[in-house]
Amino acid sequence: xxxxxxxxxxxxxxxxxxxxxxxxxxxxxxxxxxxxxxxxxxxxxxxxxxxxxxxxxxxxxxxxxxxxxxxxxxxxxxxxxxxxxxxxxxxxxxxxxxxxxxxxxxxxxxxxxxxxxxxxxxxxxxxxxxxxxxxxxxxxxxxxxxxxxxxxxxxxxxxxxxxxxxxxxxxxxxxxxxxxxxxxxxxxxxxxxxxxxxxxxxxxxxxxxxxxxxxxxxxxxxxxxxxxxxxxxxxxxxxxxxxxxxxxxxxxxxxxxxxxxxxxxxxxxxxxxxxxxxxxx
Numbered sequence: 001x002x003x004x005x006x007x008x009x010x011x012x013x014x015x016x017x018x019x020x021x022x023x024x025x026x027x028x029x030x031x032x033x034x035x036x037x038x039x040x041x042x043x044x045x046x047x048x049x050x051x052x053x054x055x056x057x058x059x060x061x062x063x064x065x066x067x068x069x070x071x072x073x074x075x076x077x078x079x080x081x082x083x084x085x086x087x088x089x090x091x092x093x094x095x096x097x098x099x100x101x102x103x104x105x106x107x108x109x110x111x112x113x114x115x116x117x118x119x120x121x122x123x124x125x126x127x128x129x130x131x132x133x134x135x136x137x138x139x140x141x142x143x144x145x146x147x148x149x150x151x152x153x154x155x156x157x158x159x160x161x162x163x164x165x166x167x168x169x170x171x172x173x174x175x176x177x178x179x180x181x182x183x184x185x186x187x188x189x190x191x192x193x194x195x196x197x198x199x200x201x202x203x204x205x206x207x208x209x210x211x212x213x214x215x216x217x218x219x220x221x222x223x224x225x226x227x228x229x230x231x232x233x234x235x236x237x238x239x240x241x242x243x244x245x246x247x248x249x250x251x252x253x254x255x256x257x258x259x260x261x262x263x264x265x266x267x268x269x270x271x272x273x274x275x276x277x278x279x280x281x
Contacts, residue, residue, distance in 0.1 A: 088117040092124055099127075104134040122151045126158050133165060141165040149178075156185040160195050172203045190220040201227035206235025222253035226262075233269070242269045 084092075095110035111128040114121055129144030145162035148155065159182035166175035179196040186192060197213035214228040225248040232241035245266045248254055264278035 084121055085118050088114040088121050088124070091117065092121070092127075095124075095127060095131075099131070104131045107131045108135070120151055122148050122155065122158070125151065126155070126161060129161055129165065133161075133168070138165055138168045142169065153181075154185065156182045156189065156192065159185065160192055163195055163199060167199055167202065172199060175199045176203065190217040193217045194221045194224055197224065197231075198227040201230040201234070204234055206231055206233075206237075222248065222251055223255070225251075226258075238269050242266055245269070 091110045091114035095107040095114065098104070098107035098110060108128060108131045111124050111131060114124040115128065118124070125144045125148040129141040129148065132138070132141035132144060142162065142165040145158055145165050148158040149162055152158070159178050163175045163178035163182060166172075166178060176196070176199050179192070179199050183189075183192040183196050193213045194217035197210050197217060200207065200210035200213070210231045211228065214224045214231060217224045218228070225244045229241040229244040229248075232238075232244065245262055249259060249262060249266070267273060267278065
């Protein structure tokens with residue numbers, strides 16, 4: 001077997017493992033070991049670390065927004081990928097190693113080199129966009145995701161990542177279009193449902209569609225209760241929204257760092273002791 005063929009075969013194996021960086025001989029994914037419930041974030045092409053959308057409810061807080069993580073695309077290998085030059089694949093593999101160690105700056109350098117060698121390397125564009133997300137370079141991320149979509153419009157993760165990048169730039173109408181395209185490619189995928197639901201929540205939607213999308217994704221993404229509460233608030237269903245927040249706060253999946261602001265928000269919604277929940281002002 002030629003060296004290039006061996007590299008491509010190994011890359012194809014990485015791509016077939018569910019949207020995360022995981023190659024034979026390694027138990028580490030793009031950003032460490034991730035559970036199936038974490039797949040709601042943006043994905044690295046071929047193996048992008050994913051990012052979770054910031055909670056729309058976080059807007060009531062003065063705390064910094066939590067930046068979503070990206071994830072790698074890991075599905076089937078397109079015909080185009082069979083012609084990736086060995087040198088480009090080598091740079092791509094070096095980027096994966098940097099991603100595993102959390103060195104996204106180095107990962108961008110290797111991915112840029114891979115793209116210089118092969119401008120049509122879809123996974124490299126997608127992973128570069130995801131790395132830019134980790135570096136808070138959202139405009140650059142969107143450009144890479146757009147390029148990935150242009151090169152292969154059938155890859156769901158590229159559309160979803162594009163939606164996430166646009167979301168972070170608060171370009172909500174464009175983000176919705178990208179998220180809908182991702183959902184159209186696979187309507188049953190909970191990560192796509194979650195992404196579109198969160199974008200709709202941020203747009204101020206109180207629609208039945210937004211509510212249904214978020215309820216459908218709760219099993220895989222417990223944090224979906226937060227944008228769901230926002231959707232319910234958007235349509236004036238305050239008591240239902242409060243119930244979702246209480247359920248989330250009781251859940252073992254609740255993020256401890258968010259509890260105080262959510263308890264404060266709950267007190268505001270229910271009219272209970274705001275000073276006790278939110279602290280002195």
